[in-house]
Amino acid sequence: MTGFDTIAIVDWSAGKRAPAQPSKDAIWIGVVRAGDEQAPVYCRSRVEAEEWLSGFIEAEAQAGRRVLIGFDFPFGYPRGFVRHVTGSNDPLAFWDWLEARITDSEAGENNRFDVASEINRLFDGPGPFWGKPLEDGWPDIPYRKAGISYELCAERRACDLAAKASSSCFQLFFNPTVGSQVLMGLPMLARLRRRAGVSVWPFEDWSDAQIVLTEIWPGLIEPAVKEAQGDEIRDAAQVRLLSRALAGLSAERLQTMLADHGSDAREEAWILGAGHSEELTSVACGRVALEPPPLRNDCFALPAGVDWTPVDDALALLRDRMTPVVGVETVPLMQAAGRVLADDLVAKRSNPPHPNTAVDGYGFAGAAIGEGPQVLPLVDGRAAAGAPFAGVVPEGNAIRVLTGADLPDGVDTVVLDEDVRVGDGHVAFRGPLKRGANTRKAGEDVSQGELALSAGRVLTPADLALAAAVGHGALAVRKRLRVAVLSTGDEIVEPGAQAAEGQIFDANRPMLLSLCAQFGFEVVDMGRAADDRTTVRSALDEAAARADVILTSGGASAGDEDHISALLRETGAMQEWRIALKPGRPLALGLWADVPVFGLPGNPVAALVCTLIFARPAMGALSGAGWPAPQGFTVPAAFEKRKKPGRREYLRARIRDGRAEVFKSEGSGRISGLSWAEGLVELPDGAVHVQPGDPVRYIPFSSFLC
Numbered sequence: 001m002t003g004f005d006t007i008a009i010v011d012w013s014a015g016k017r018a019p020a021q022p023s024k025d026a027i028w029i030g031v032v033r034a035g036d037e038q039a040p041v042y043c044r045s046r047v048e049a050e051e052w053l054s055g056f057i058e059a060e061a062q063a064g065r066r067v068l069i070g071f072d073f074p075f076g077y078p079r080g081f082v083r084h085v086t087g088s089n090d091p092l093a094f095w096d097w098l099e100a101r102i103t104d105s106e107a108g109e110n111n112r113f114d115v116a117s118e119i120n121r122l123f124d125g126p127g128p129f130w131g132k133p134l135e136d137g138w139p140d141i142p143y144r145k146a147g148i149s150y151e152l153c154a155e156r157r158a159c160d161l162a163a164k165a166s167s168s169c170f171q172l173f174f175n176p177t178v179g180s181q182v183l184m185g186l187p188m189l190a191r192l193r194r195r196a197g198v199s200v201w202p203f204e205d206w207s208d209a210q211i212v213l214t215e216i217w218p219g220l221i222e223p224a225v226k227e228a229q230g231d232e233i234r235d236a237a238q239v240r241l242l243s244r245a246l247a248g249l250s251a252e253r254l255q256t257m258l259a260d261h262g263s264d265a266r267e268e269a270w271i272l273g274a275g276h277s278e279e280l281t282s283v284a285c286g287r288v289a290l291e292p293p294p295l296r297n298d299c300f301a302l303p304a305g306v307d308w309t310p311v312d313d314a315l316a317l318l319r320d321r322m323t324p325v326v327g328v329e330t331v332p333l334m335q336a337a338g339r340v341l342a343d344d345l346v347a348k349r350s351n352p353p354h355p356n357t358a359v360d361g362y363g364f365a366g367a368a369i370g371e372g373p374q375v376l377p378l379v380d381g382r383a384a385a386g387a388p389f390a391g392v393v394p395e396g397n398a399i400r401v402l403t404g405a406d407l408p409d410g411v412d413t414v415v416l417d418e419d420v421r422v423g424d425g426h427v428a429f430r431g432p433l434k435r436g437a438n439t440r441k442a443g444e445d446v447s448q449g450e451l452a453l454s455a456g457r458v459l460t461p462a463d464l465a466l467a468a469a470v471g472h473g474a475l476a477v478r479k480r481l482r483v484a485v486l487s488t489g490d491e492i493v494e495p496g497a498q499a500a501e502g503q504i505f506d507a508n509r510p511m512l513l514s515l516c517a518q519f520g521f522e523v524v525d526m527g528r529a530a531d532d533r534t535t536v537r538s539a540l541d542e543a544a545a546r547a548d549v550i551l552t553s554g555g556a557s558a559g560d561e562d563h564i565s566a567l568l569r570e571t572g573a574m575q576e577w578r579i580a581l582k583p584g585r586p587l588a589l590g591l592w593a594d595v596p597v598f599g600l601p602g603n604p605v606a607a608l609v610c611t612l613i614f615a616r617p618a619m620g621a622l623s624g625a626g627w628p629a630p631q632g633f634t635v636p637a638a639f640e641k642r643k644k645p646g647r648r649e650y651l652r653a654r655i656r657d658g659r660a661e662v663f664k665s666e667g668s669g670r671i672s673g674l675s676w677a678e679g680l681v682e683l684p685d686g687a688v689h690v691q692p693g694d695p696v697r698y699i700p701f702s703s704f705l706c
């Protein structure tokens with residue numbers, strides 16, 4: 001069964017009965033049925049809300065609708081908590097445990113602090129619950145958090161870390177009172193769950209359930225709430241927008257989000273949509289997908305009065321003004337190589353998740369091992385990777401362990417196969433052995449909640465390994481930047497076609513299309529346009545409709561047939577950048593229907609240099625990957641060259657025998673020199689006289705790719 005007909009989002013409250021007048025911090029329920037947004041429902045008390053929800057579930061089920069109901073409080077506690085309280089790892093057993101104890105009334109009077117006291121008494125030391133209205137009431141509940149050690153179970157769940165939520169389910173008082181909401185919410189859920197057709201995600205099999213209860217968190221769409229709230233009560237805006245976001249997702253996307261949860265979710269629960277904040281926010285804002293605003297109209301403006309702009313100044317200006325123009329989508333991890341990570345990626349799980357053995361050998365408690373010969377009895381069984389040993393290894397005993405196996409209880413140290421003798425049910429070796437020897441600690445590589453990869457990163461194969469290891473199966477990435485490439489000129493004919501006298505083959509387009517594909521962008525081949533205003537205009541119109549950025553070559557000067565610069569000037573958004581660069585002149589930069597256009601020179605050598613030096617980093621910024629600076633290397637020159645001051649120069653070059661050699665001719669029409677070269681030598685703006693052996697800056701072409 002896929003898809004839901006109705007989405008309801010409940011903003012729960014732990015407070016007393018709220019006023020008749022709709023107000024904040026009460027219970028609010030947002031409903032979207034068959035795409036129709038209902039006005040948020042206001043409930044004055046939990047008793048009233050539970051009645052409303054029961055009626056709602058019954059009515060929806062009777063109408064044959066499939067319903068997802070989200071509640072904004074944790075469905076579970078950090079790993080280990082439930083076991084400590086109930087003796088079982090089953091979070092639903094705790095729901096029942098709580099339901100048997102919590103009392104509530106129409107007026108909102110309840111015993112949550114007494115029940116929290118009872119739980120705290122089960123734990124050694126202060127806590128885990130803390131916060132109360134009176135400093136001297138409920139002696140088992142600390143007034144403040146200071147002094148509570150969250151050792152037996154963590155303070156936050158894996159999903160809280162993944163969603164970057166700062167609240168804790170142990171905080172009962174002072175905002176946010178999440179802890180109280182859980183205690184007053186789970187008993188209600190325990191009752192709703194008993195109704196026919198209701199399943200709890202992700203604890204139970206929800207795939208065919210008519211009614212699915214999920215945990216949600218409005219913090220995931222906070223930017224949307226800020227944008228849309230206006231005078232509306234915040235809680236009402238939250239449930240309205242979050243129900244809109246979940247209802248607005250395609251069935252497939254919602255299914256992906258339901259499937260995307262960490263390995264701890266069966267015990268701790270999970271926040272639906274954690275890690276998909278950008279996508280939910282954009283749908284909540286009514287955008288199909290988050291599309292960043294277009295560039296500002298003056299993004300290519302040069303400072304007044306400047307005649308020739310030095311390369312570095314031009315780059316600094318561009319860097320300042322180029323912002324991401326592509327939205328975000330979620331893709332399966334397996335397909336994410338080369339894509340730009342849209343959000344910081346937080347580890348959902350530690351790597352390694354549990355302490356394990358780094359070698360094949362025998363494991364035991366290190367503390368019991370002294371110096372000299374050791375003979376330990378072997379317990380029956382073994383621990384292997386993927387097949388842990390379920391029992392406990394008593395102190396003074398050892399167990400067979402294989403590389404990658406979780407360390408069994410009672411084992412913290414491993415001795416290598418090569419260092420032991422085994423026989424007669426015993427293992428013998430020589431001490432001492434450092435405690436922890438030959439083992440890997442949980443999280444020694446990356447621990448849960450740690451930043452694994454930063455937004456803007458172009459994902460490498462190794463990044464995918466890391467993302468997988470820390471629990472991700474899908475990644476939020478930037479949509480691929482679409483780059484349109486257009487050649488202009490009456491003389492240009494298609495490669496391989498018949499060329500009449502005076503015609504030349506289009507050399508720029510195959511070069512620029514394949515270069516942009518190597519950069520990781522999606523290329524849109526716009527073909528050739530003749531030197532004719534109308535033709536060029538409609539080619540630009542089409543390119544702007546199909547791409548996020550346009551590269552043209554030819555027609556960028558101020559001559560009669562230079563239609564690219566003329567058209568861009570007509571729109572008022574054109575700048576002809578007179579950059580002090582050789583080869584490179586002229587470069588026309590402008591916006592066409594909000595889409596940036598890099599009007600490159602027609603000359604293939606200049607077209608390539610301008611693309612690498614200017615368009616490449618600008619496109620990096622537009623794609624969400626930030627401003628990539630190519631890595632250059634200082635190497636001795638294998639050539640001599642005298643250069644006047646006033647402009648920076650790039651020479652076609654390559655490295656042979658550790659020295660940079662340059663192409664025999666600097667002619668800017670010499671395409672063979674481009675093909676010969678493996679990189680560029682960059683000569684500074686000022687005058688230089690390079691002698692063989694002098695250090696020069698060499699930038700390999702491959703430096704422009706990453």
Ligand code: AMP
Pocket residue numbers: 487488489491492504505506507508509553554555556557601602603604
């Ligand atoms: P333009 O910038 O249009 O004045 O062109 C400068 C020079 O580059 C001229 O010699 C053009 O023929 C040549 N050119 C322009 N576009 C291309 C192209 N796509 N392939 C090869 N050469 C070109």
Ligand code: MG
Pocket residue numbers: 488489490554555561602
């Ligand atoms: Mg031309």
